[in-house]
Amino acid sequence: MARKILIVGAGQSGLQLAHGLLQHGYEVTLMSARTADEIRDGRVMSTQAMFDAALQHERDLGLNFWEEEAPHFDGIGFSLAGPGGSPALDWAGRLDAYAQSIDQRVKMSGWMEAFEQRGGKVIIHGVTVSDLDRLVARYDLTIVAAGKGELVQLFGRDPSHSPYSVPQRALSVAYVRGLERRPERGSLATVNFNLVPGVGELFIMPALTTSGPCDILFFEGIPGGPLDCFAGIRRPQDHLRLTLQLMEKFVPWEYARARSVELTDWGGTLAGRYAPVVRFPVGSLPSGGIALGMADVVVANDPITGQGSNNASKCAAIYLDKILDHGDGPYDQAFMQDTFASFWDYAQYPTTWTNAMLQPPPPHIVQVLGAASQHQQIADRFANGFNDPRDFFTWFMDPARSASYLETVAGAPV
Numbered sequence: 294m295a296r297k298i299l300i301v302g303a304g305q306s307g308l309q310l311a312h313g314l315l316q317h318g319y320e321v322t323l324m325s326a327r328t329a330d331e332i333r334d335g336r337v338m339s340t341q342a343m344f345d346a347a348l349q350h351e352r353d354l355g356l357n358f359w360e361e362e363a364p365h366f367d368g369i370g371f372s373l374a375g376p377g378g379s380p381a382l383d384w385a386g387r388l389d390a391y392a393q394s395i396d397q398r399v400k401m402s403g404w405m406e407a408f409e410q411r412g413g414k415v416i417i418h419g420v421t422v423s424d425l426d427r428l429v430a431r432y433d434l435t436i437v438a439a440g441k442g443e444l445v446q447l448f449g450r451d452p453s454h455s456p457y458s459v460p461q462r463a464l465s466v467a468y469v470r471g472l473e474r475r476p477e478r479g480s481l482a483t484v485n486f487n488l489v490p491g492v493g494e495l496f497i498m499p500a501l502t503t504s505g506p507c508d509i510l511f512f513e514g515i516p517g518g519p520l521d522c523f524a525g526i527r528r529p530q531d532h533l534r535l536t537l538q539l540m541e542k543f544v545p546w547e548y549a550r551a552r553s554v555e556l557t558d559w560g561g562t563l564a565g566r567y568a569p570v571v572r573f574p575v576g577s578l579p580s581g582g583i584a585l586g587m588a589d590v591v592v593a594n595d596p597i598t599g600q601g602s603n604n605a606s607k608c609a610a611i612y613l614d615k616i617l618d619h620g621d622g623p624y625d626q627a628f629m630q631d632t633f634a635s636f637w638d639y640a641q642y643p644t645t646w647t648n649a650m651l652q653p654p655p656p657h658i659v660q661v662l663g664a665a666s667q668h669q670q671i672a673d674r675f676a677n678g679f680n681d682p683r684d685f686f687t688w689f690m691d692p693a694r695s696a697s698y699l700e701t702v703a704g705a706p707v
């Protein structure tokens with residue numbers, strides 16, 4: 294008889310794992326707080342830029358429904374704000390394989406409908422801890438993939454891997470149409486990473502939304518600073534107006550191409566903040582049952598490095614392999630700890646890198662960012678680190694290693 298698996302949460306990780314398990318003959322029930330239509334017609338949730346390794350896991354499961362339709366981006370552009378309204382540094386690194394951002398409203402609603410069409414069971418219900426307490430006994434394995442929702446309270450914070458206890462950035466997002474291209478980037482479509490020291494970052498990326506291709510304007514404001522001003526804004530038009538005012542002031546080279554943008558739809562804005570956190574993977578329920586946490590439930594990083602959806606995809610792929618390898622074995626604490634440990638073997642790298650990127654850049658990183666404007670090879674390596682951040686630990690993250698890498702590339706002492 295097929296083993297019964299309950300997944301709570303219909304986001305990147307929960308839906309991807311649900312599809313994977315279904316394809317391997319498991320009896321999968323997915324519980325979602327919202328219907329597919331409610332997700333599609335709701336507010337944006339992310340900027341969800343995903344790189345090749347994470348996209349490949351979706352392709353492996355036949356879930357790349359929008360791959361042709363969604364804009365591809367081939368590089369990461371970097372601009373450092375300088376005095377006088379123009380960037381002090383400006384360069385772009387080329388990705389070895391393209392990246393994409395598909396509005397989670399499109400993807401999650403489409404994946405949920407496809408899951409039901411393929412024979413999966415969906416229950417629409419916002420699950421509480423007491424619901425879960427009753428439910429776990431009915432399934433062989435229960436997985437909580439509820440993102441940053443209230444169910445995270447089941448999973449204790451791991452202080453040894455959680456250096457921050459308060460949010461490090463105020464987030465604000467606007468999905469727009471009508472953005473012009475940066476002429477200096479030529480034919481290279483990029484995510485633009487604009488760094489304004491002491492103020493925050495502005496990311497601009499092409500995406501596919503519910504009405505077709507668009508661009509996303511995404512501010513990461515240092516709390517208490519001038520970009521931390523979206524909390525009280527209610528009307529989407531006011532949110533866009535404020536975004537453009539801030540662009541004109543802090544990143545005028547980006548504002549120049551954004552003068553005539555308009556919002557894609559009423560749900561195309563988002564503002565919020567959360568503290569990055571790593572949690573223990575096993576949640577214990579009052580009646581003695583246990584559940585396994587996945588993706589953002591257990592590793593929620595700040596989106597400054599655009600890794601959360603990528604991690605969620607990689608987590609779903611790792612959990613799928615672990616469940617398949619486990620065969621008929623018991624889904625006990627040891628299995629859960631071991632499954633999370635396999636994810637953490639990878640996730641520790643994006644987590645450490647992301648937490649470092651929230652701090653002012655140390656001198657060796659300033660030097661790397663400067664050298665990337667002189668040497669395309671450095672810019673390209675930086676860009677490809679977003680696809681697999683483990684590479685950053687062989688150069689970028691360490692002063693001595695980055696110095697020796699720069700020396701090799703430049704052929705001169707640094």
Ligand SMILES: Cc1cc2nc3c(=O)[nH]c(=O)nc-3n(C[C@H](O)[C@H](O)[C@H](O)COP(=O)(O)OP(=O)(O)OC[C@H]3O[C@@H](n4cnc5c(N)ncnc54)[C@H](O)[C@@H]3O)c2cc1C
Nearest residue numbers: 302304306326339341342420440442588589600601602603
């Ligand atoms: C502003 C912003 C920008 C971002 N940009 C990027 C980026 O560019 N690239 C990137 O890789 N990542 C990015 N991320 C992070 C990324 O969106 C998340 O890390 C990713 O979606 C996590 O996937 P998940 O499956 O863990 O959870 P989610 O995608 O959050 O899915 C969780 C699901 O569970 C549901 N749920 C919650 N509670 C319950 C409940 N009690 N019962 C039933 N269902 C429940 C929710 O409604 C949701 O559908 C960004 C995040 C934010 C906030």
